[in-house]
Structures are given as C-alpha cells and as structure tokens.
Amino acid sequence: MSEVLLIILIIAILFFIFNNLNAKIKRLEREVDDLKLKFHEPQKNAVDQQFEREPATESEILQQAQNTPELQQSNAPELPSPPQKDWLEPVFDFLKQNILTIIGIFTLVLGIGYFVKYAIDKNWIGETARAGIGLAVGAGIILAGHFLRKNYAVFASIITGGGIAVLYFTTTIAFREYHLFTQNTAFFITTLITVISIALAYYYKSELLIIFALLGGFSAPLMISTGQSNYLFLFTYLTLLNIGMLAAAFLKNWRSVGWTAYVFTSLYLFSWTSEKPELLTVFFYMISYIIFYFFALQDYIRNKVLSPWNTLMLVLINFSGIIGLIYIFNTAGYEPVIIFPLIFAVVNAVLLLKEYQKKDFGFSYSIFAALTISLITVAVALQFKTHLITSVWAVEASLLLYIWKKSGHRIFKTCFYVLFPLVIMAQIVTWSTYFNKENMTVVFNPVFLTSLVTIATTIVNLFLLKKINEDRKTEDGFFETVFSIASYGIIYLALLLEITYHISDRPWSVIMSIGVLFSIYYISGLLLLRKKLDIDKTIQAGLVYLILILIAFNASFVASELATSVLYKNVALSFYMLHLLHWIPFVYILWNTSLVPDFYKSNISYWALSATLTVAVSCGFYNTYLVSSVTDLDQIYKAKEHFTILYLPIIWTVLASLFIYISLKKNIPEYSRIGFILIGIMVLKLYSYDVWQMDNISRITAFIILGVILLLSSFTFQRLKNIIKNMVDKKEKEEDV
Template identity: 30%
Template sequence: MEAFLLVIVIVLILVAYSRFADVKQLIQRQSDEISQLRADFQEFRAAAGPVDPSAKPTMLDERGAIIDIPDEIPAPTVVRPEPAPAPAPVVEQPESRTENILPPPIPKDLAVPPMPVLPTPPPVRAEPQLSFFQRFLRDNPDLEKFIGENLINKIGIGILVLGIGYFVKFAIDQDWINEIGRVFIGILAGGSLIGVAHRLRKSFGAFSSVLVGGGLAVLYFTIAIAFHDYHIFSQTVAFALMVVITGFSILLAISYDRVELAVVSLVGGFATPFMVSSGEGNYVVLFTYILILDVGMLVLAYFKKWNLVHIVAYGFTVLLYGAWLSDSILENKPHYRGALVFATLFYAVFLAMNLINNLKEKTRFSALEISLLLSNTAFFFAAGMVILAHSGHQAYQGLFTVALAIVNFGLAAFLYRRQSVDRTLIYLLIGLVITFVSLAVPVQLEGNFITMFWALEAVLLLWLAQKSGLTLVSTASVLVLGLMLVSLGMDWADLYGGVVTAPLPIILNKAFITSVVSIAGLLGVNRLLNTQTEPFRFWIGQLEVAGYRRFLRFITVLVLYLSGLLELDYQSAIRLGFGPNQTILLGCYNLFFLAGLLFNAQRVGKRGTLWVAVGLGLIGIIAYLSTYSPATMTLLNDYYLSNEPSLIGFPFHYASVLFTLLILWLIDRNKTLLAPLPPIVLRLWPWFMGYVIVYLATSELFAHVIYFSFAGSKTGGFVGQPALVRFDDLLTQTNKVGLPILWGVCAFVFMWIGLNRKNRQLRILSLSLFALTILKLFIYDIQGISEGGKIAAFISLGVLLLIISFMYQKIRKLILTDDANATHEPVS
C-alpha cells in the first residue's frame, strides 16, 4: 500500500512537471534574453569611457541620431517696464559620466507651436477572460517555486498523516498501546500539528494551513475510530466532539484567512454524521445538523467571499438531500411534510448565502453566482413538485409555483429600492417571476386555458416593459407569445381533430373562444409594437422591431384566417358531412377572406403588400373556377338525383360569385399601383377578365335551369331513370340553345364597353366571342336542337350582330382613329 501511494505521488509530480515544461522553458528563455541585454548595456557603458568636460553634450533625437545640445538657448524678448536683473553666475558642474546625466530636451522652436489635432483613438478591446490554466501561469510564473513551496507541502502532510496512521496501526497490532492510549495518541498528534501550524502561521502561511488541515483530519478520524471500533465514546459524545472540532476549524479559517481551512472543516463537518452513524437513519437529526452547518457557512459568507466554500456546502447538501428523497420515495417510506420543510429551509439558506456578501460589499454578481442562484431555485422547484406529486397533492402544484413567483417578486421589489444593488440581480429575479407565473398556468390549468393566459400575458409583459424600460421583460414577452402560438396549434389539433364524445356548439365553444382571445392578444401586441423603439435582445443576438412587427402581422392574419376556417370546416363536417355543401361554404369563406385582404392592401397602399394580396386573389379565382363553381352543379345533381340531405350550400354560392367578381374588380382597379407591369400582362388581362365573366355566367345559367326546373320536389315529378333523363336533357338544351344567346349577350356587352372606353382589346375580345359562338352554333348546336330553340338562338344572335354592325357604322371615324393609334394604346 505504501509503495502504491509513493508511485502515485511520483506520477503526479512527473505529470505536473511535464505539463508545465514548455512554459518553464519559455520563462527561462525570457530570463536569458534579459541577462543578455544587461551584459550588452554594461559593454556599451565601458566603451563610452570618461566624459570630456570640453565636449559638448549630446542627445538622441526621435530617429536615434546623435545631435548636439547648444550652449545657450536664446530666450524670447520680453518687454518689461523695469530692467531685467543680471544673470546669475555660471557655476561649473563637477565632472560626471554622461550615462548618469539626463540632458535637457532641445526646444525645436522658440514660438509655441499649435497643438496638433490628434485622431480619435480606436476603441480599446476588453481583455479576454483568462482560462484557469492561464490564470494559474500568471499567478505562478515560477513553477519550481510553486512545486517547492506549495505542492510538496500538501503531498508531505498527506504522507505524514498516512505514516502516523501506519505507526499507530503497527503499535496496535503489537499490543504496545491500549485502546484509550491509541485514541490519546491520535488526539495528541492532531493537536501537535495544529500547535506547530499556529507557531508558523506568520512566517509560513500556506504551510501552516496545510498542517492545520492535516491535524483536523487526524482529529476527525481519531474520534470516529474511538466511537466505531473501541466504543469509548457514545454516539452523542462523539457527535458533540466532532461538532466542536468543526466549529474550531471554522474559527481557525477565519483567523488565518485561508479558504483551504474552511473547505477542510466543511468536508469534515459533512463527514461527521456518517462517521458517528449507527444505521438508524433519523433524517430529522441529519438534516438539522446539516442545516446548522449551512447556517454557519452563511455566517462565514457574510464576512468572506469564498465561493469555493459555498460550492462545497451547496454540493454536499444537494447530494445528501437528493439521495435521501429519491431513496425514501422508491422504498415507499416517505416523509413528505418533513421533506418539504427541510427543502424550504435549505432553499432559504442558500438563497441568502448567494446574496449576503455581494449586498454587503455592493459588488456585481459573477456568472458562477448567478448559476448557483438559478440552480438553487430550480432544485427547490423540482423537489417541491416531486413531493406534491407523490403525496397526492397535485392540486397544490400551481399554488406552489405561484408562491415561488411571489417570493422572487418580493425580493426583487425590496432590492429595486436600493440603488447600490446590482441591476443584473434584479433582472434575474424578474425573469424568475415571469418564468414561474408562466409555468403556473400549464401546471394548474389544462388545455385552452393555458393558451388564453399566455396570450394575455404576452400583452401585459410588453406593456410592462415599455413602462419600466426593462429589456428582460420585453424579451420574455416574445418568448411567451411563441409559447402561446405553439399551445394554440395543440389546442386546435386536440379540439378540432381529436375524438370528442359530444360535438362542439357553433362559435360558443372552447376552441373558437381560445382563437378569439389569441387574436385579441396578437392585436394588442401589434398595437404596442407601433410605439416600440428598442430591439428585443436575446443571448444569441437581437431582434429588430421592424422585422418582428412584419412577422407578427403575418402571424396575426394567418391565425385569423385559420380560426374561421377550422371552425367552419369542423361545424360543416359535423352537420353536413364531407360533400359539396362543405366545399361551397369553405369556398365562400376563402373568397370572402381574400377580398378582405385585397381591400385592406388597397387601403394601406404598400406595393409589396398589394402584390401579395393580388397573388392570393388570383389563386382564389382559379380555385373558384376549378373547385367551388363545379361544386354547385355537383350539389344540385346529388340533391335531386341522389341522397344529399340539404341544399344549404346553394344560397351561399351567390356570395361566392359576388366575392369572385369583387376580387376581379379590386385587382383591375389597383393595376396602376402595381406599375410598371410587363406588356404581355396588360394584353392578357382583359382576356382573363372576359373568360372569368363568361364562365361565371355560363355556370349560373346551367345551375338556375336545373334549380328552377326541379324546384318543388327532389325529382321534379320524376323518379329513378326518368329523372336522370330529364336532368341530362335540360343540360343539353341549355348548352345548345341557352349558351349561344348568353355568349352573344356577353359579346355585345364587351363591345359596348370597348366602344365607350375606346378599348381595342375588349372589342377584339367581343368579336372573338361572337366568332366562337357562331362556330359553335353551326357546327355543334344545330344538330338535334328543337325548332323553337333554333328560332330563338338564330334570331337573338342575328339581332345582336346587326346592332353591333350599326354601332360600328355610327362611330366609324372613332374606330379608324383607334386603329391608327393601336400600337400606342395602353391597355386598361
């Protein structure tokens, strides 16, 4: 065993020496260079020789060249009312060497030159934080001195303690010393080490501290052996003796002003209960003793800023309490009330230990101290939640969280009035208050209540940040708003998409009310952002207000759209099923929302916003042509020929037509705000408008022919196959007779508008539609059409063509003028 320990010591010394060998070599090289510079300077002085008194003194200028110092420097002429006094006699200076005299500087000019304007110096970078290894090299440049004066004495005291132990063990094995004598020798050895250390404390501070630590260790082990092995002392007496040793060691640490002694005494204090333990496991006695020990460290923290002592006490307390709590819960031997009481006391002690010295000295809090404060709060919160969860008091978890928020708020309010307190601490406490208030909601409430609370909290935090100027609170507002959006999505998925026993009522349900409150919160934050100037600062950077405002407006519009869409989709699916009625209702809602976006973009007048709204509007028109309009005919077919129970979507399709025309009109009206547009777009736009209008009119014609023909009964007086034949015949007759007339009317309207607005594109569109109608009439419609249909179609189309021809003849000169300027005509 002894050889093994010796090998460990040698290996540690070799590792330390090899680790710092390069640094030692660098320091040695610098020392050699300094010695060489000294030798060169001495040679220069020897070569200069004695100073000639007749020689003129010289000096070096800025470039390093040797220049003469003039004997006399003419003084500037000064006009005085009285004659100047006679100059003082020149006293010769004793002969001296030039290297020992610093000659006066030569004035470059008799007149006082103007002061040069110096450029603004660049900002000085803050010195980088040194690592532990770099700080060690800075504090211990001489490794040989560090090893000889610091490291070896610690190793030596350890070996000495082991040697005394081995000697005592050998004496015991040989029965030289009885049990009481053995204990007496141990106490005498420990006391002797402490006495020698006390004599050497002024001359050898570090060495005496090591001796005291060794003496205390000997005393601790001696009392433990006397109790466990020899049963000389009872448990109470042994415990009291170790408490006295611990208190004595703390006094020595304060007296010697050595943090090492405080750490040794603290480790011994935490080891005492285990050294005198009898295995009964009385947690009250254990934690009471640890609490007393921590209170002692709290008193020590008031006088000394020893973070190492704080860390050791905190680490041992958390380790012992956490191990006991987990063990008692796993073995179903809980002491929940006592566990919560001691956890609260430990939290209060270490909270005070974190604050007390910095508040007394009015110093800033370091990152280590802030980390200890945060971890202390986090461990206490975790312990409280675990205790309440396993004790069957889950209902009080939210109250416990709010209580922590109140404690931190009270502490922040108390410290805020003191101007000398570090502001970082106050911001940290405010952050903890916001955190626990935000956590209390999901802990105590469920589902959509969390979302509604976070939506309102985000507005409140931003308002509070603007009133108080606290950047941390505004940052918390951004985070809480993000949590609200995530929670809102989860609520939508759970309430609209989850399995429910009873359907939600229309509008007055949890999901839609949550959406309304969330929208109100987003609108409130948007309103407050209009007066926000400071960016939102995070640990990874900052968020500019303008970008955040644009993003939040987009999110608000998206949430507003999804709120209505999901509610309508859910209610229509529950009550109407997944059929054409639902498609028409959703299409009506989408077109209404797009029309509102276009109207708002027109009111705002921003080109980028208008481009987005126009693009969405065009998508909506295409969706109507491809999906929503065909759904009307599908609804009529399913209702009159199949088992569709309701025709409620048919009245709503009128709103879809109206919103589609409104979108088309808004896009056409705002083309000037989108300029310049490509010429191809200007040429194709009238054709697109004409196609949409003709399509709308055509689909409405088919729908109303079917609707009015089958009105009054689901089959119009027919059942089964006759109803289907009747349905197809009506579509065929409408296609061959009604469409030529309708398209002719549309072409006539286009021509009339084109002539009145002098728009050549609309006139060409009208003629093209007439040509298409005539071709369709003679190639397709004339076959199988009834005599009445032929008469109506041909007469109507002929009359329209004659009227258009008459209009062309009447305004022939205008048309010729338009044709001459056709290539320069802007299309509108």
C-alpha cells in the same frame, strides 16, 4: 501497480510543465501591464482633469432616465445610441475564454472515474476505500482551486466547481451502489457539501462557483432518491436552499443565482403537481412565489427601478404560479379557481398604487399596471371555464410584447416570438375538443371562450407591433410577416371552427358552402381594413388572389354539390341561393380597381380576374339552369348537354365581347388578348363538337344568335375605335393651336 506509478509520473511531469509555463505567462503579463501603463498614463491624466467625479452605476442611470420629465428629454439633443449587444454575447465570450478549462476539468473528472473503475476491476481497493479516494480527490481539487484563486479567478472557480461535482458524485455512488450509509446520512453529507460550496462562493466572491453549488444542491435529492415521494421533506429542503439563494442574491446582486434556483424549483413543483396534485403543493407554490417575487424586486427595492431580467422574472413567476395553482384546483375540484390570479393581481396593484402615489408614471408603473390588468384578464377568462394553458400563455405573450414596447429590450421580443408558437399549439389542442364534445352552447362554451381570449390578445399584439414599428421607424421583415399571417389565421380558424361545429349536422354541401362564404367575407374584411391593420402590400395582393380562387371554387365545385343536393331533395333551394352571395365582394373587387393597387402591377392579375369572372358566370348560369329546369332526375344529363351546347357559347361570346370592349375603353391590352382567346376557344368548341350534337333547330338558333352578337360587337368596336380616333385627333389639333 506499475500502471499506478506510470499515472503518478505523468501527473508529476504535467505539473512541472504547467508550473514552468505559468511562471513564463506571469512574466509576460507583467511586461504587458507595464507597457499598457506607460501608454495610457498621459491619456488617463487628461481624462482625470476633465472628470473628477465617479461614474454613476447602471441602476442610477436607469433611475435618472426614468425620472427625467418628458419635456426635458425632448429639449435635450439626441445622441447616437450605442449598438445593443446580443444578450448571449457574454455567454459566448465566457465560453471562448474558458472552454478549454471546462473541457479540461470535465476530462479530468472522467479520467479519475475511469481510474477508480480500473482499480475496482483489478480489486486493488475496497468499497470504503473507493469512496474515500473520491472524497479526497474532490477535496484536493477544491484545495488546488483555492491556491489559484488570486491570479486566476475564473479558472479557479471552474476547478473548484469540478471538485464539488466529484464530492457530490462520490457521495451518491457510496449511497446508491455501495450502501455505505443511510439515506439520512447521505442527505446530510450532500447538504453539508452545498453549504460549504455556498460559503466558498461567498468568500471567493465567485458567482460561477455558487452556480456549481446550486446545481449540486438541487441535484442532491435526485442523487440520493430511493423512489419514495417524500415531498414535504423535499420542498422544505428546497425552501431553505432558496432562502439561502435569496440572501446571496441580495448581498452580492448575483442575478444568475436566482434564475438557476427558479428553473429547478419550477421543475420540481410542476413534477409534484402533475404526479400528485394536493393542497400541500399550494403552500409551497405560495412560498416560492414570495421568495422569487422578492428576488425580482431586488433592484426595485434598492434603486426604485426594474431591470429587464427582473421584469422578465416578474412575468414568469406570476404566470407559472397561476398555471400550477389553477391546475391543482381544477384537478382536485376546489373552488374558486380565480382566487390566485386575483391575489397576484392585488400584490401587483399595491406596487402600482405606490407608484401612482409618487406620481411616477415611468417604466415601473407601466409594468405593474400591465401585470395587474393581465392577471385580472386571466381571472375573468378562467371564471368562464376557458382552457388554462391557452388563456395564460396568450395573455402572457401580449404582456411580453407590451413590455418590449415600453422598454425596447430585445429579450422580451425574443421571449414573445418563442411563446407565441406555443400559444398557437395550445390553441390547436383546445380546438381538438370540438371533436370530443357534443351539444356545446353557441359562443358561451369553453372552447370558443378560450378562442375569444386568444383572438383578443392577438388583436392587441397586432396593434402593439404596429405602434412599435411606427415609434421606431423599423420593421422586422420576415418575422413580422409570419406573425401577421399566423395572427389572422388564428382569428379565422377560431371563428370558422365555431361556425362549423354548430352546423355539423347539416349536409356536407351546406357546411362547405358556408365555410367558403365565410372565408371569402373574412378575407374581404381584411382588405377593407388593410390600412388600419397595416397589412403589407404583398400580403394584400396575395389575399386578392386567394379570394379569386375561393370564388371560382365556390361557383364551380361547391355550387355543383349544392345543385345536386337540391335535385336530390337533400337541401332546400334557399341554401343553393345562399352561395350566390360571393358576387357581392367579387363585384366590389371588379368595380373598385384602387382597392389593392399593387395587384394590378402584373399582367397575370387581369388573367386571374377574367378567369374567375368566366368561371363564376358560366357555372352560375349552368347550375341555376339545372336547378330551375330539371324536375326529373332522369333529365339531368340531357339538361347538361343542352346548356353546354346551346347556352355556354353564347355566354362566352358575350364575355369575350365585354373583355375586348373594356380593353379598348381602359387601354388594357391584356383584356383584348383574353377576349380573343375566349372567342377562339368558343369557336373551336362550336365547330369541332357542338355542331355535331345539335338538332337542326338548335343549330340554326345558335348560329343566328352568335352571328348577331358577333356582328353587333364588331360594329360597336368599330364605332368605339372611331370615337377614340376622333378624340385623339381633336386633342392633337388643340395642342398644335
């Protein structure tokens, strides 16, 4: 028993020290308050003379802002808007001020628990006494919080919450470990604790305390669970708890209460839905929808305005309800699956009609209109058997972005950036269905219809983001760039996978050729629409480089595979000719140098264009020569050698001459360097390898043709230089005159 006496003595000493410190702190607080009063009294009197009316509440300000006509707003002088605070800042402020209290009460609860365990190990107390001590300690902590509430409201709320936690855990241990009472008795006790906690929170006007009460109330079923799934009893209890929450939220306007209840209720509902989807679940989904819909409309009912958090709740309750209800119908095979999106759309349409009749086309009107359209869109998508999660999340993401555009509140932007990666992941899971199903129809199959929903919402997202940046003259930099790239990537993959699925029975060379050609034309389309799509200049230049890489790859590797397939009679010659379509966008890029001006700012761009042109021309002639000249497979090696030795140097010489000519005409020095390097490579190859592989006739022919080409090129360059020199001299004379 000496340990017990020592603990009691330590607690008494700590209480004495705390009491003395508390008295000193109170005295210092009074002195500081007196100083503040003396300092601010003259300023306060001056302010009172200027402003005699009470300040408007936040909801009244919102209502006035939404009801003000646009004409009046345009005539009013623009005032600098106060900087928006981070929505997490109040949380961090609370933690900074109360973290020691939270850690302290947590440590105290643990200390009491370890003490009780130690007493149990020493056999000092029996099972009934253990439960009694726990309940007494919890009640004592709550009582201490009661006496501290006047001067230390937040501290007292945390203390009281700790006492409530002790009561919950004691009841749980008494039921699960010691079996001191039945499950019904344990449930009655935990319910009584919850009711008392809510009553204390309402009496103390403490939002923090009711959060503790709700956490305990929603955790109570788990604490006394025996493993049997009595969902009817569970959700009847949760419904009553949510009704109490709704009443407290309306009476005290405690927003966090509703959010806490929504999170726990959704977790319970989704758990029930995944374990045992049945019609009874639909009933509780609808009840929860009604309860939280009223919670989200509390500011709208009072002041005819929608706050950002209530708007977010409207979005979440509509779409989380749809996910659960449609999943139940799909799993159980009930019809029609679109009934719930349409019901929710009608509910929002009623409020939309109400706003329309009032001729109030402000923020609330936009939200109800967006919700109604989004829900109808989801209903149409689900009717075509699209994948549930992907379609709902895609539409929800666009809705969040639209609300951000209308309201300007960053919480919707944050939620959008959180949800959009989930849309991508869900879409990837949807695409995996291509590998598991066979004989799906073209376009009108569940996978591609889901992709169409994602494509449509992604295009809407890009448009909305562009409008937001235009309206606010701001850009998000990194996040916007990543979002744009991801959006174009989703559209590209959705179309490519659908095409690939329907040609999957073709030879691999054909599949690869069509895929690469589609990629080239898709990127070309983005470049043509770059201004309308507001694509960043850096991304534009990157797209040009990507096209050049794809063209070089298509002209070399893909064309070689196609030529081999044609020679082996696996592919028709028409498929080989199809790959030459890459020349259309390539010639357009070469001809239209103003397509992407930033691309030509670096010298490497000229090297990339020249390398691509050289590869495309050389490989194009090479593979075409093989396909057209080889009739017997035994002749392939000989034909390759013949082209490499005889025709390739000629092609390179012509290209080198072309590069040097363009360099002189356009005054682009890089093309001259490229031309001379290409000539050097060709000459080195000719004299070090080709000459020794040729027969006499081929050697004579090659040297004569190359010599003539080089002489003609030299003559052309000399003449061009003289023309340019004469033009410069003439211009200088005119300037002198």
